[in-house]
Amino acid sequence: xxxxTILPSNKTITVDAGTLLSAAIIAAGEPLKLKCEGKGExxxxxxFVHEGRKSLSKLQRKENEQLDTIVGVGSxxxxxxxxxxxxxxxxxxxxxxxxxx
Numbered sequence: 050x051x052x053x054t055i056l057p058s059n060k061t062i063t064v065d066a067g068t069l070l071s072a073a074i075i076a077a078g079e080p081l082k083l084k085c086e087g088k089g090e091x092x093x094x095x096x097f098v099h100e101g102r103k104s105l106s107k108l109q110r111k112e113n114e115q116l117d118t119i120v121g122v123g124s125x126x127x128x129x130x131x132x133x134x135x136x137x138x139x140x141x142x143x144x145x146x147x148x149x150x
Contacts (some may be wrong), residue, residue, distance in 0.1 A: 051104060051134050055079055056142040059148045066136050070096070070105065071129035079143060087130040092119045094129040101139030 053073045054061045062077040071094050072080045085091040089112050098105065105127065108116075112131040116122050121144075129141070 050061055050134055052138045053074075053077070053134065054100075054138070054140040056099070056140065058093055058143075064089050064134055066134060068134050069130060070127070070132040070134055070139070070141065073134060073148070074129055074141070081129065081143065082097070084129055085130075087133045089128050091115075092128075095122070095144055096125050096127055096129050097123065097125040097142040097144070099125060099140045099142060102127075104135035104137035104139055106135070 050065060052061055055074055055077055058079065062073055064073045071081060071083060071087060074128050082093040084093045085108045109131065112128050115128060116126055120140065123150055
């Protein structure tokens with residue numbers, strides 16, 4: 050089990066290891082959009098992972114290639130629909146277009 054903290058709302062949710070980060074965010078009641086239906090082909094679930102990056106599944110080639118097309122990507126960037134949560138706690142920040150701001 051891991052606790053996922055979602056910024057800027059500070060909502061938290063406890064999830065089982067193996068849960069998709071996008072599923073955890075949506076289950077916490079955040080308005081995360083998945084325009085490509087979770088296929089890793091768009092940028093609507095782009096988040097910054099502030100803590101627990103090592104707990105997430107490794108960045109795969111497809112996700113890395115998609116991140117390369119997004120403006121504002123940094124070392125903390127992940128696509129929530131492609132990242133699986135491990136056993137350690139994770140803190141993510143929803144970006145303005147994802148969180149409805």
